[in-house]
Amino acid sequence: MANFPKDFLFGVATSSYQIEGAVNEDGRTPSIWDTFSKIKGKTYNGDTGDIACDHYHRYKEDIGILKEIGVKAYRFSIAWPRIYPEKGKFNQKGMDFYKKLIDELLKNNIKPVATIYHWDLPQWAGDLGGWLNRDSIYWYSEYSQKLFKEIGDVVPMWITHNEPWCASILSYGIGEHAPGHKDYREALIAAHHILLSHGEAVKIFRDMNIKESQIGITLNLTPAYPATEKEEDYLAAKYADGFSNRWFLDPIFKGKYPVDMIELYKKEIGEFDFIKNEDLGIISQPIDFLGINFYSRSIVKYDENSLIKGEAVEGPGKKTDMGWEISPESLYDLLKRIDKEYTNMPIYITENGAAFKDIVNKDEVHDQERIEYVKEHLKYAIKFIEDGGNLKGYFLWSLLDNFEWAYGYSKRFGIVYVDFETQKRILKDSAIWYKEVINKNLIDN
């Protein structure tokens, strides 16, 4: 048996484009994901977020489920295209949805945790170059300032960006996510502007002196391990760590990009002429907490022909339905490393969870593998806390089965099953198990 601290914050997480639907309602205009998901071949089965979980209309039902599970906090994201459907044009109706959502959460004594950007960039911004355009910083500043003004007093935790790595490298470099570009210079420019917009939003947040509220950022971090004891594989792991982790951690916490990665990237992308002198000082604005999304680790072997001198090899552990190795001990390694090398400020695991093939039997959904996955990760979370680690909360990904980006609806991460034909919700065994963990504030072995 392992106990959590009495004030440990148990939550669940979702994001706007993955659950809301109602893509043409109350003034919302398309995002880059509305556009991207309609391009043939970009998503599994041509799936889109047009309806998703219909959360825009069912949010009260879904908050009732949150209440039933007993979560203390709910991490959601705000759809920028609802708030600014056109450049510079605020949409009160879009804002009113989130005000109603937050009011309902507070009525149920659930802490709202708002992510400002979870990848659904307005298409009008995409048409102007998206995150490649340095003006994106100003568009984002206007958006975040308006949110702080409208709901800053009822949102105690703000997350500026969800997974800048995905919003830049996966989206502009690898091309799997919207807008689907495959250009690493673009990817690093986008990453820089996203980080810069984070810093500007933190400055705005501080200047507004919003009481009883904190601001941070959520990074997806993937610990990298060498495939063998060979020196070249250790080098490959170092570059993989730079690619996934240090490129974002260093500017935020050390006020500089990692030199080894700059040297490596220079050969591919040329000069870093998109970085202005004052930029790193803005990016490294002090924040109140770090959000970490953790799913798995990477194991790499040296590959002279790859940009980052390495290629992933399959790990020995069991896999989730995404093909990701289950490695809860890597979460502990990661937390210890962050604590030692970067910060001992409050950390929240803002996403952790797994896709598995659920066993649906009428009104029961059995997902023992998901229970085991979450249980093992929570055990290592407690181990870190017992070591003195400043881990303050855990948000399970996800509340509902939802639109899993390029995988469409083929991968189910929810602890609540969604029948997308009927929109019926069914609590999975994992939801019932999580309810007990929260209620007892401990993990049974």
Ligand SMILES: N#[N+]C[C@@H]1[C@@H](O)[C@H](O)[C@@H](O)[C@@H]2O[C@H]12
């Ligand atoms: N894939 N996967 C699941 C999950 C995705 O659904 C979230 O939107 C992202 O923040 C993060 O990638 C993690």
